[in-house]
Amino acid sequence: MPDELVPRPRMRAGDADRDDALRVLQQAHAAGRLSVEELGSRQDAVLAAQYVDDLLPVVADLPEGALLQAGPAVATPSPATTDVGMSVTFMTGRDVDLAPGTSLYRNFAWWGGDDIILDRALGPGVLLTLELSAVMAGHDIYVPEGVRVIDESFAIMAGNDIDRDARGDGSNGTLILKGFLFWAGHDVKLSRRQRG
Numbered sequence: 001m002p003d004e005l006v007p008r009p010r011m012r013a014g015d016a017d018r019d020d021a022l023r024v025l026q027q028a029h030a031a032g033r034l035s036v037e038e039l040g041s042r043q044d045a046v047l048a049a050q051y052v053d054d055l056l057p058v059v060a061d062l063p064e065g066a067l068l069q070a071g072p073a074v075a076t077p078s079p080a081t082t083d084v085g086m087s088v089t090f091m092t093g094r095d096v097d098l099a100p101g102t103s104l105y106r107n108f109a110w111w112g113g114d115d116i117i118l119d120r121a122l123g124p125g126v127l128l129t130l131e132l133s134a135v136m137a138g139h140d141i142y143v144p145e146g147v148r149v150i151d152e153s154f155a156i157m158a159g160n161d162i163d164r165d166a167r168g169d170g171s172n173g174t175l176i177l178k179g180f181l182f183w184a185g186h187d188v189k190l191s192r193r194q195r196g
Helices: 015-030 036-048 052-059 063-070
Strands: 082-090 095-097 102-110 115-117 127-135 140-143 148-151 154-156 174-178 180-182 187-190
Touching: 015 036, 015 052, 015 063, 015 127, 015 174, 036 052, 036 148, 052 063, 140 174
Parallel strands: 082 102, 095 115, 102 127, 115 140, 127 174, 127 180, 140 187, 148 174, 154 180
Antiparallel strands: none
C-alpha cells in the first residue's frame, strides 16, 4: 500500500501544545484580532482539545498561528517569556511580586503560603501559568481587574477559592492555576491596589 494511502495516527495534545495555542490566542487578542468573548470561547476550545489537530482550527484564521500550524515542533514560546524556576514555602510566607514577562511560576507549599502579587506580571495579551502544589497550605494570589482565571488544579479535600470580583473577562490577561492540592487551596483575590 503506498505511503500516501496509510492513515496517519492522530497525535495526542500535551500541555505544551495547548500552552502554545493559548499563547497564540493571547497575542491575537493583544493585536486586536479577537474580542474578549471570542478569546474566552477559543481558550475553552484549546483547553478541551485532546489531539493536536483539534488545536489547528482554533488558530487557523490568525496570522499569529502560522508557526503553530507548521507543527508542534516549530511552535516555541516567545523569547520574552520567563520561567522563574521553583520555590518552596515551608511553615512561612513572603511577598512574591512577579515581574513583567513572567510566563511560569512554580512553588510547593507545606503549612505556609505566600502573597503572590500579579499586578506587574499580567496585562492585555499575557498568559501566566502558576504551578502551585500545596499540602495543608495555600497562597493568596492578587490579580488586577479583567484577568480571566482558569483553574486546572487537582485537589483532594480542598480546592482553590476565586473571589467573584477577581473573575475577569480576559481583557487584562489570563491566569492558569495548576498543581496538586491536599487539604490545601489558594485564594485568588482582586489586587490590593484595586479594591475599594
